[in-house]
Amino acid sequence: MQLSNKKPNVAKLLTLATCSLLGTAPDAIAAEDTNQWRFDTALMYYGESERVTAVEGIIAASKEFSDQEFLNLKLTLDTLTGASANGAVAQPNVQTFTRPSGRGSYDIEAKDTPLDDTFRDSRVQVNAQWSQPLAENYLGSVGAYVSSEHDYFSLGFNANIAREFYNKNTTLSFGIAAAQDQISPEGGLPTPFSEMLTVQDGNANGLNRLGADDDKTTVDLLFGLTQVINRKMIMQFNYSYSQVDGYQTDPYKIVSVVDNNGYALRQLYESRPDSRNKNSVFWQTKYHLTNSVIDFSYRYLWDDWDVKSHTFDVRYHIPLEGAYIEPHVRYYQQQAAEFYQPFLLDGEPSPENISADYRVGEMNGLTLGVKYAMELEGDSELAFRLEFFQQTPTNPGFETPGVLADVELFESVSAVVAQISYSF
Template sequence: MQLINESKSKKTVNKKNLKAALTLATTALLGSVQVSATPTSVAAEEDTWSFDSAFLYYSEADRVSAAEAVFNAKKTYSDDSILNLKLTVDALTGASANGAVAQPDVQTFTRPSGKGDYEIKAGETPLDDTFHDTRVQLNAQWTQALAPNVTGSVGGHLSKEYDYLSLGINGNIAYDFNKKNSTISFGLSHFQDTFTPEGGLPKPFASMPLAYHDSDDESGHDATRMGSDDDKTTSDIMVGFTQVINRRMVTQFNYSYSVVDGYLTDPFKVLSLLNNQGLAQDYLYENRPDKRTKQSVFAQTKYHFDETILDVSYRYMWDDWEIKSHTVDTRFYIPLGNGSYLEPHLRFYQQGAAQFYQPFLMEDDATPEFASADYRIGEMTAYTVGLKYGMKLADGNDLSFRLEYYRQDPKSAGHKAPGALADMEIYQSIDAIIAQVSYSF
């Protein structure tokens, strides 16, 4: 999960440099194919390096915490070619919802490895407190002019976690016209991921086995597994258009199409199997389709007032899982003088549920082909509100601080809670704090 906004700290710009500043700030926000949608040629000193670093801490109340460090190095050559290298290291710890619903009695769950178990108190959302992972990610990108008004970019991606390996390549080409006030771009990317979860891949809708210990027979656990690893591929296409409207305003429009194929089930998620009284009789492993096609449209406008800059964007996403989402993101850059600034941030997100989302299963109903109780593919609303403060130091480098509050509110998606669940909080809100420090030199 990438949490850090990688855009460079905004500098105070005069009207003469507004076009270049707004165009660069706009393209920095694009990451759907991990390439700049509108590479822009900028007059460069000979073979210069610039560096960006950031540290972010994300913490959900009583749940997941993440610490992430990013170091980005960019070398601009005398012919305006650009080499960009980025290293990301993050660590996640805490408790993650396992998909089961709260119950009026204590619940016992087997850990994903099959070795050992954990208990959840009555009335509480089941959380697996052994959730932890460390990720190291490397990205490299090369951008250069291919012809007058044509810029190309190619890149590679490597990401490694304890149980996950991701490899990717990408490419982009952009054409400037209309006196460089208009840019159209086309990008492709492809990723190959391998998942080797602890405990193996559970069979769809298999019952959670009893835990075993060092001297116990593991055959019960093994009988619920169908292998130790699986793959998935992701292919993305993006078409973008950027237009400078006038000396104050620039707009951007993107369309992206993505196909994900392979193992898309979360092997750590289960569903509660309930009787008519709403009491859990079993816990079944989830099952999702092995293919997902996603599409999205994105529009963004930046407007430069006499001193301030307003940045507003909207994204609409839909897929063949019947998930639809709307995202509105607004930032307002306010210079304070001497190179310092404030940037309030407000983001709103609304999502509909996947067609196979079910918060629980009923034992009297037939087992569906696909089902998942993962709140991340359920109906929800979320918002982020925060403030960033940046400054230019005496040596000319940039330092900024960001503090934000995030809240996510899952919904029932029309599923009526039976019996004992009527008194349970099964759609628990999530509150989180995001703190970030960035330094550019």
């Protein structure tokens, strides 16, 4: 989330922007021409209808110690509660599922999407980023972050270098980021394709488990070009490559095995590949109209899981007297992963990998929102953002046998996002 509306020199901050696209740089924008600390704070609420609720707080600090030498720090705290889809299919009868800990169970009413209501989590993340000139027309940046949840720990580093040309109208940049994650799910790591046991089977906890934890590594590369077109237009082009190796299965997701009439016979734990290579291209254009600015971006992503996605994003910045308003529209469309299946027919050979998680399925999403910000005394700003989000999973071509034709297999998810931010 963007916490500040200050407009510092683009060349000074391009390094931070590039690392931010890698997902590692703080979101705070460094203050220009000052040796004082600047703070950006935000509180965000995200709520899905009858599902997940999240509350996130951010405080970011930035300071310029000397010419073009910036330190950025950020602390993020968030909590998540509610219910999350476990991947099983809805049924015309009540279903009972074992909780991830193996020490209890929960019931799902007839025709309802199976949701695990034990979803609880909290996260603490700290980011630090330092940028400075390396030589004439060269800017460099290094940073690190650490993030901790009750079942997930992540540590990451990043570095970036940018070279300016043609009176700073053209900038080429290269960034690299690496992360090491440890996954320690509640109840341990389930054995892929093993059956979810019930509490009645006698202490399901610890059964069908590979171990207590596993890890994965991620390496991201980014190549960027920023070009000032004229006094009113600036463009940015990026290509990024990401390689992920290690445990990528969601330990809390299952897949239903159904008979020819669509009735669920058993639940199996999902399995995903232990490697993933992602590519994406990104184009952003900002154009200054007479009294406003339009910001348009497009991203295309593809990977070796056969996931392909398109993201269109438009923001329209409209200045007001001592304030501004910014409408926002975002559209997202995704093709399903090659191993996505909403269910598995009994008797069919098991594929090498399988997941019924709608997040790797076929879907589209639409976000509509608006931001309003006002200038306050002392070079401070107060802003409010409200957005509505609709995510619609779709059937990528699977036939639905028997009773599955009478239940909702691809249920839409609606959410509201509300944020208040204060910069000083």
